[in-house]
Amino acid sequence: MKADPHQRAPGSVLSLRDLHAYVGQSHILQGVSFTTRPAQVTVILGRNGVGKTSTLKSVLGLMNHTGVIEFDGRRLSGLETHEIVRLGLAYVPEDRDVFHGLTVAENLRLAERRGLTPDYDRVFALFPELRDRRGQRAGTMSGGQQQMLSLARALLHDNRLMLIDEPTKGLAPRLVSEFVATLEQITAHTSVLLVEQNLAVARRLADHVLVLSEGRVVRDGPAEDVLADDSSIRRLLGVAADHEES
Template identity: 95%
Template sequence: MTAERVYGDAGPGLGGSILSVRDLHAYVGQSHILQGVSFATRPAQVTAILGRNGVGKTSTLRSVLGLMNHTGVIEFDGRQISSLETHEIIRLGLAYVPEDRDVFHGLTVAENLRLAERRGLAPDYDRVFELFPELRNRRGQRAGTMSGGQQQMLSLARALLHDNRLMLVDEPTKGLAPRLVSEFVATLEQITAHTSVLLVEQNLAVARRLADHVIVLSEGRVVLDGAAEDVLADDSSIRRLLGVAADHEEG
């Protein structure tokens, strides 16, 4: 299967891209999860990866970070990173906010944040507590006793302790109440004003509000790639590939 449609000035190898992925294949055991994924993300933009469950969205992020067995070419800021270890990739200026938060439940908020500090770099706690003032008041609370929304705050806060050139954010609004979704989107808008973001998101309303560029995956391949306003306006393709209408609002 080849890409069904590319909208406008889009596609892999785009000049000035901060992240370029070409012919990415990823595997879990004998399962061929990603089958030749290619795309590029531009600086100071939000690129959203959309698709049904199981099509390879999270696997794409994990492959970029070296957390999955993969082949292909991955370049960050013009540097080939496919062969680097995850900690080496992170040090280049990438941050990861994983699906389902992945905070350390037995540790306090302060301890979770301390573990995210990078050697030789001064953490910006002022920025973190300005974005998430509730975390300042819960520094001594164990993360496992907090609500899902509070844990998501902590997960994002860990990634924001240091300046990053690119943030990989995996379904930040998953499982949150509508009120919290709105609050998180507002926070993400502040973050994305200064940092490039590669975002996996199931909520089309969130993608519409945040994304400059959209990639749609189906069966491990890129099938739509282009400006968000163009891709999300293609209601027939969105309905078929995601199972919902492009104007469907969640949360």
């Protein structure tokens, strides 16, 4: 029996039901449905262009869409992005999106939420290098340092859910390992919806895995079950065995 798209999933932090998203005349997401659970890391896998980033942007109200999106039981339809974020949802974009002409301290200050006390102690404990670079302009930092800053902005306040889009993309293997260790600390206390192409990272972090193909969910289940079918996953992602990074 087909599930009622308006019925809330019990115990979910985020629930998407029959989500369709569009860019102009292009139908990007075609009936995406899934839930994320408290204290879990849900990883979205898929080839480029299948709708992974569009899923995150739809949750944030940044794309035209239809369907039901609920966060902590509250419908997000009609809310502005800043209102969604204030509900306890943080976003780390794929392109890092730091303000290159501003210093580290200024970038962090812009991420502070009105009426809430930012937790700089936590941020600098996770990223001590940022403390030392507070006066440095973000545009003069390396890609890895900018990724630290992007994550740090999202961690200034407690969140019920973090949306993180390909945080290890373009990083050297050594930096990937360091970031995964940091993400493990973050995910110990916060639910995370993570877009990631690196299978080794997914295996290390994921509690639950979704695979998107052509705007649809084609795999959805516990990480150990979905990722156990190695040949199928690699075929869906279009990667060979010797291309996996660690």
